[in-house]
Amino acid sequence: MTAPRPASPGDTLDRVETPALVVDLDALEANIAAMASRAKAGGMALRPHAKTHKSAEIAKLQLAAGAIGICAQKVSEAEALLGSGVKDVLISNHILGEAKLDRLCGIAKHVRVTTLTSDAAHVAMLSQAAARNGAEIEILIEIDAGDARMGLQNLNQVGPLAQAIDKAPGLRFRGLQAYTGPFQHIRDPEERADAALASAEIALEARDAILALGLSCETITGGGTGSFDYDLSEQAFTEIQPGSYVFMDMDYGRNEDGPSEVFRQSLFVLASVIRVPEKRVVYVDAGVKSLNLDSGMPGVHERTDLAFTKASDEQGRVEIATKGQAPKLGERLLLVPSHCDPTVNQFDWMVAVRNGRVEHVWPVDARGCVI
């Protein structure tokens, strides 16, 4: 079911078949280096989230720049990224089901595998799977660090749960996850900083409850592209796990005083104008099957006179401002995804470009790996 490759190495950008997922290699490399140096300067480990790029090649670049490992969000996603040579994988999700836990244990035989729980019944399932497979799985307790999602809300339960994990055969208690997804997108920088501080305080309170029981708490992981600067100053976490910084998107661009001042847009969907009707509008060959609209409409790169306003399955409507220049039939536009992660997941191939020429056509190795 792999879709045809849209380009070959050596092609110029105008020969790439559209729509195509295009990555600007200079910007990608600069982003990887910038986050690595920020984390290093902050004295904190960097474990990039690979759910954003789903690419073993990009994971390799992150590891080469000093990342201690990667995060994945699903077991099959982690499996698909082992080709990167990664040795330490955090599956930052709650994994259930016998078959899936057996797969998880299969990975744990080759590399260090950590995953999350917030529930004693779930700890029993994890332990049974580890015992059944003769594997050791490391466990973080996911705490609710303020966003009221899947984490454990009652901090009084953290200590007893850590003890249960510590005693469970096949499991090793490793620490805490205190990630807050929605906080990454708080627009006002002061509010975002306050939210990061509050999360850090919750994480430290949970850590202290664990230490008080005589257990160790090796890892506290959290933070993302929107909060990493504050997370580095708080120094509550031992590692940060940002994902989107490699690519960036319209949504992160809306954060004021935000990550777009540190990272460059490296991800685009290259589209072609396929229809120029009578009025001040054109249609491109990219719609909701090439762009994910859960965070709004995509932008049009370096074209303030154009606005992408609507999409059907395979067509996008682009409106032209009063004094704007109407794109011609066949003209190509670089669209900036509104949400990078699910947009990448639409494509089988990522066209990596430098100076207008295709350098690599990378597979999106973990595309569709939802199980």
Added chain:
Amino acid sequence: MTAPRPASPGDTLDRVETPALVVDLDALEANIAAMASRAKAGGMALRPHAKTHKSAEIAKLQLAAGAIGICAQKVSEAEALLGSGVKDVLISNHILGEAKLDRLCGIAKHVRVTTLTSDAAHVAMLSQAAARNGAEIEILIEIDAGDARMGLQNLNQVGPLAQAIDKAPGLRFRGLQAYTGPFQHIRDPEERADAALASAEIALEARDAILALGLSCETITGGGTGSFDYDLSEQAFTEIQPGSYVFMDMDYGRNEDGPSEVFRQSLFVLASVIRVPEKRVVYVDAGVKSLNLDSGMPGVHERTDLAFTKASDEQGRVEIATKGQAPKLGERLLLVPSHCDPTVNQFDWMVAVRNGRVEHVWPVDARGCVI
């Protein structure tokens, strides 16, 4: 890049790995039969749109039930569906670019291929490609049948454009496309009927302009799952091209007096509860990478006490009504996609189930085929 198969034939539904795209075969077959018999009774040809299912196996079932061919929305999508044995493909889109037009001509050497235009400059590109490849491509003029999208708006230009196509080497003028996507989802049945009538009148006016020039107009294609009943009564089209009826979705379910009275929901995303926090909410293992939210949130099948309210990349939040029954950790829920087409396009595999048992695991052959 193909994701792992979530099931094997013979598995019971509770063994399918989640999240998985699940098709109820009884409902699918009933939907295919119902549309085939409606079209037959209405004396109109049926050309189902394969962009909905992207599956050669489902196209085979539609052809066996009497469909005269299929629609595809992209060239690579059509290529991926040739395994169905289809002999007549309408690529219901405007195809540009030398490489893509060469591929189109490649298909035209094996099966009857028709595609759309609304523009004289585009006709020249199509003709050059046909001549270059020694192929014959059949052409429909896409007219604006009322929805102000890509179709030709000025009906005075229809005749001259038909003549230009008729004279262009390698092209054969076949007729008109008068499809109106947004009209399929008009909630009020009277308004929807009025819109269908207006489209039919525009199509007949365009046809008359062509006939007046001494050209023939073999085909008028249009109509979808929301309008087919009205299209069949108007008798302006020669064929209808509905897609979603095979699966149905939440969005079509919102049409009053609509297609959900004729067709059954056959498409689901099977998800597992992975977290039961303290409050009246659970989280499932399906988010925006398994469900497409461009038409709102998915439903929860046969559970009026549960509401899917929010999704992150790989997690979905399900809220429990005051007197509702809280799902347990590991419990499975069947989610009803809000928009079937882009949801199918997230998955590499379709698990076809009858009476709670897996009968087939079909590849989504044209998944990701956007070029």
